[in-house]
Amino acid sequence: MIITLKDGSKKEYAQPMSVYDIAADISEGLARMATAAQVNGAVVDLRTVVDADCELNILTPSSPEGLAALRHTTSHVLAEAVKRLYPQAKLAIGPSIETGFYYDFDHEPFSREDLDKIEKEMKKIIKEGAKLEKFTLPREEAIKFMEEKGEPYKVELIRDLPEDAEISFYRQGDFVDLCAGPHMMSTKNIKAFKLISSSGAYWRGNEKNKMLARIYGTAYAKKEELAAHLEQLEEAKKRDHNKLGREMGLFTTVDVIGQGLPLLMPKGVIIVKELQRWIEDLEDNEWGYVRTKTPLMAKSDLYKISGHWDHYKDGMFVLGDEEKDKEVYALRPMTCPFQYYVYKAEQHSYRDLPLRYGETSTLFRNEDSGEMHGLTRVRQFTISEGHLVVRPDQMVEEFKGCLALAKYCLQTLGVEEDVTYHLSKWDPDNKEKYIGDPEVWNETEEHIRRVLTELDIKFTEDVGEAAFYGPKVDINAKNVYGKEDTMITIQWDALLAEQFDMYYIDENGEKVRPCIIHRTSIGCYERTLAWLIEKYAGLFPTWLCPEQVRVLPISEKYTDYAEKVNAELKKNGIRSSVDNRSEKIGYKIRETRLAKVPYMLVVGAKEEEENVVSVRSRYLGDEGQKSLDDFITAITKEIRTKEIRKIEVQEEKK
Numbered sequence: 001m002i003i004t005l006k007d008g009s010k011k012e013y014a015q016p017m018s019v020y021d022i023a024a025d026i027s028e029g030l031a032r033m034a035t036a037a038q039v040n041g042a043v044v045d046l047r048t049v050v051d052a053d054c055e056l057n058i059l060t061p062s063s064p065e066g067l068a069a070l071r072h073t074t075s076h077v078l079a080e081a082v083k084r085l086y087p088q089a090k091l092a093i094g095p096s097i098e099t100g101f102y103y104d105f106d107h108e109p110f111s112r113e114d115l116d117k118i119e120k121e122m123k124k125i126i127k128e129g130a131k132l133e134k135f136t137l138p139r140e141e142a143i144k145f146m147e148e149k150g151e152p153y154k155v156e157l158i159r160d161l162p163e164d165a166e167i168s169f170y171r172q173g174d175f176v177d178l179c180a181g182p183h184m185m186s187t188k189n190i191k192a193f194k195l196i197s198s199s200g201a202y203w204r205g206n207e208k209n210k211m212l213a214r215i216y217g218t219a220y221a222k223k224e225e226l227a228a229h230l231e232q233l234e235e236a237k238k239r240d241h242n243k244l245g246r247e248m249g250l251f252t253t254v255d256v257i258g259q260g261l262p263l264l265m266p267k268g269v270i271i272v273k274e275l276q277r278w279i280e281d282l283e284d285n286e287w288g289y290v291r292t293k294t295p296l297m298a299k300s301d302l303y304k305i306s307g308h309w310d311h312y313k314d315g316m317f318v319l320g321d322e323e324k325d326k327e328v329y330a331l332r333p334m335t336c337p338f339q340y341y342v343y344k345a346e347q348h349s350y351r352d353l354p355l356r357y358g359e360t361s362t363l364f365r366n367e368d369s370g371e372m373h374g375l376t377r378v379r380q381f382t383i384s385e386g387h388l389v390v391r392p393d394q395m396v397e398e399f400k401g402c403l404a405l406a407k408y409c410l411q412t413l414g415v416e417e418d419v420t421y422h423l424s425k426w427d428p429d430n431k432e433k434y435i436g437d438p439e440v441w442n443e444t445e446e447h448i449r450r451v452l453t454e455l456d457i458k459f460t461e462d463v464g465e466a467a468f469y470g471p472k473v474d475i476n477a478k479n480v481y482g483k484e485d486t487m488i489t490i491q492w493d494a495l496l497a498e499q500f501d502m503y504y505i506d507e508n509g510e511k512v513r514p515c516i517i518h519r520t521s522i523g524c525y526e527r528t529l530a531w532l533i534e535k536y537a538g539l540f541p542t543w544l545c546p547e548q549v550r551v552l553p554i555s556e557k558y559t560d561y562a563e564k565v566n567a568e569l570k571k572n573g574i575r576s577s578v579d580n581r582s583e584k585i586g587y588k589i590r591e592t593r594l595a596k597v598p599y600m601l602v603v604g605a606k607e608e609e610e611n612v613v614s615v616r617s618r619y620l621g622d623e624g625q626k627s628l629d630d631f632i633t634a635i636t637k638e639i640r641t642k643e644i645r646k647i648e649v650q651e652e653k654k
Contacts, residue, residue: 005515006057016051020185022639023058032189033060033221036182043069045182047134063219071096072133073184074105074122074193074219080175081121082107082215091177092153092203092212099482100196100218105415106153107213112197112598115215119195129188130173134181142167146178153203154178192226193219196233207368229450234481241533242374248538248596250529250546251375255624257650260372260379262526266548270575271532272382272525274544276360278642279384279409279522289358289386294338296362300328305499307435311468317364317379331364335385336518340500343389348504353514353594354390354398359576361385375530376485388517389502395492395515399451402490402519406475409522414644415477415535419487421457422474423448424465436495444492445471469495472518480534484492485527491518539618539647542598550597551613552588554604556580561608565601567627572632574639589616599635620644 003011003022019039023046024031037044038057040298043065050056059066062187065423077096080087082105110118131374137145140162146154157178158167170179172187184190195217203209220226237243245251257263266271285291297319303309308316312333320328332338339357348355362382371377390398405461410416425443426434434441448471452459459473466472472491476484493516497503503511522528532540542548549569553562569576579588585602592600601613613631615623626634638645 001051002053004053004055006055009578015471016049018046019048019050019056019058020046022050022056026058030058030060034058035066035073035184035189036062037531041385043182045134046185067221068096069182069184070190070221071101071219072179073187074190074217075101076170076172076175076177076179076183077122077125077187077193077214078103078118078195078217079105079177080125081118083175083341084125085121086116090153093157094177095404099107100216102201102214102216104201104203104212104214107214109200110215112198115195115198118215119193121195122195123646125173126187126190129186129275130185132183133171134168134183135171135527136166136168137168139163139165141427142169144299145169149176151178181478182503190219191221192223193217195224198385199596202368218469231312233481239480239534241479241530243504245375245530245533248533250533258379259369260367260377261484262375262378264526264654267444268529270546271529271540271544274527275522275528276382276384280358282409283356283358283384283386283405283521287356287401288354289356291334292339292342292357292359294342294359294361295332296337297329297331298338300330302337303330306496307499308333308337311433311435315365332361333363333365334518334567335359335361336496336516337500339387340496341503343502346499348389350391350506353504354388354394356388357387358384358386369538375526376479379527381524382528383518384522385518386521386558388519389497389504390517391504391512392515395517396447396451398517399448399490399492400455402517403451403455403457403473405521406490406519407532410475410644413522413528413532414541415531418535419475419477420484421452421459421463422453422465422476423459424467424472425461425463426466426471428644434466435499436469440472440494441466444494448492449471455651457507467491469493469519470518479530487527487531488520489518489523490520493518515615533608539544539598540596540597541642541644542635543642545598546575547577547595547597548635548639549575549578549599549638550592550595550599551577551578551603552585552592553580554585554602556582558603558605558608562603565613566604568628569632572636574632574635593618601631618647620648 001013005011019037020031023034030140035047036046036059038059039054057620061067075096079091079094084465086107086327086384090106092104105334139158142158143155146158168180168183169176170183177187195215197216199214200211201214203212218229220229220640248267249265251262251264253262284291300309316333317331318328322328341359343355362380366382367377388398406418410419411440423531425445428438470493472489472493474486475488477487478484497513497516502514504514506512551562551566559580566576566578589600598618600616602616603613607613612625613626614626615631619624
């Protein structure tokens with residue numbers, strides 16, 4: 001057989017060989033570093049026997065797939081350590097993830113002290129250097145095997161597999177785990193790992209199931225890489241919007257109000273209000289949108305027409321019982337069907353289209369309690385929602401326009417480089433999840449694919465991520481911990497106009513179905529606020545800062561002048577305040593910096609005499625004395641243009 005390697009070179013063997021043996025034949029060093037492989041593009045275990053011509057790529061931790069195998073093996077070491085220390089713990093699942101790995105256990109919560117103890121045991125296991133051996137069992141034998149070990153969660157996983165499946169296990173010393181692999185050859189090759197945290201997690205992500213104890217960890221090939229990651233995690237903790245947003249007084253949550261129902265504090269409201277006013281003016285004045293205002297709830301009849309009742313009911317807050325009540329209502333999880341009836345209230349000609357409806361919509365979605373997190377995953381949120389009713393011949397250009405508006409918003413916020421684009425497609429193997437014929441889905445997906453290609457936007461294609469009525473472009477961003485969230489969505493809908501009997505009159509006087517684009521320009525305001533907190537570590541661009549200027553009198557003698565300066569700032573629409581406490585000026589400056597106010601104006605005898613202010617900023621530090629008029633001219637321009645200034649002062653970066 002002929003093996004074609006990644007660099008194009010070829011190796012020829014007369015008999016079948018395991019991937020590991022081929023790696024060792026190429027280089028002993030490669031075999032030591034190898035964690036998995038790709039055979040004809042598919043990731044396989046090092047123990048896999050190759051018996052035919054193929055393309056082979058030996059994977060090491062320098063590749064994402066190779067690093068995943070290292071981390072997966074480390075998760076097994078974690079599981080063995082937990083079973084050694086806590087024999088009563090039951091094993092659930094332990095995959096590698098983008099930032100490391102985790103393992104779920106049926107056990108009481110683990111403390112930081114517990115994690116340190118487990119780490120110590122893991123180091124012992126690694127030092128023992130047990131080989132990982134793979135073996136398989138028929139399904140019924142596998143069930144019996146795990147029942148005898150007292151592992152009910154593993155038994156449940158096996159029972160979900162096909163009747164004729166051969167179930168694979170990995171043994172390392174006395175420890176055995178159900179697993180498909182791939183894994184490293186031995187535990188001794190794990191060089192650098194760390195257990196990060198512990199939290200609760202529902203079995204299989206379902207809040208109706210038991211809460212398990214999850215341990216998160218990470219692993220790298222080198223200690224230097226682990227150290228860099230841990231340093232990055234520390235920085236992430238400082239930027240975590242859930243922590244920083246509360247410290248800055250932007251939002252809070254209260255148990256008696258409910259999970260996923262954050263309270264925006266006055267400072268947080270200022271930021272959201274600025275964003276909302278900007279988006280509404282932008283859409284209406286520059287992009288041709290018209291505003292609607294629609295109810296927060298509707299009868300179930302509306303959602304039955306749209307299909308949400310059949311496809312999305314579990315994600316809705318339903319008010320009433322269909323078996324008992326004459327009318328059942330639900331809080332709206334989206335605005336589209338409401339805006340369709342705004343359209344249907346009048347007859348429209350082909351000349352009226354496109355019609356672009358925009359609404360700042362408050363929506364409600366019954367997210368699982370285990371998914372709630374700060375401002376990024378909530379049950380009530382407000383979104384820059386819009387629906388464009390267009391002729392089929394206008395669809396491509398209008399879709400491009402929605403992408404252009406989204407990109408403009410991202411550029412203005414300074415986050416364009418932080419996003420990825422995804423074509424979210426239907427899953428033809430699960431047709432029951434969707435409405436419409438395959439031909440419509442394939443056609444609309446191809447339209448979006450061409451648009452993204454024409455606009456030279458790099459994108460990935462995600463099967464099964466479409467809404468039930470159409471494919472979409474999802475614009476995603478990662479939080480400080482690497483978890484990806486969808487920030488903006490633009491969706492192609494060729495189906496719901498039929499459901500709602502929407503039409504326009506064409507040039508021949510005939511009724512024609514329009515197409516619809518569902519889109520957001522900035523997405524959910526709460527999630528965007530969380531994104532910006534983490535992006536800027538609370539040091540927002542000046543136009544978004546809850547407090548833009550703080551006036552600092554050197555002593556009480558200059559309070560009157562400070563108030564006069566403050567009044568002039570406010571007259572020009574600048575959010576400002578005076579710190580008239582009887583504290584030293586150095587203390588006031590430090591307090592202002594900690595409050596993340598971008599500008600401070602220090603005033604004393606000289607400033608009052610010459611009608612000037614001494615400017616200190618987070619951008620340049622001490623900017624010297626300026627006339628108040630010049631300062632106001634500069635800052636109002638910065639606010640009006642939404643400029644993002646670079647922070648150049650080292651002390652402000654700390």
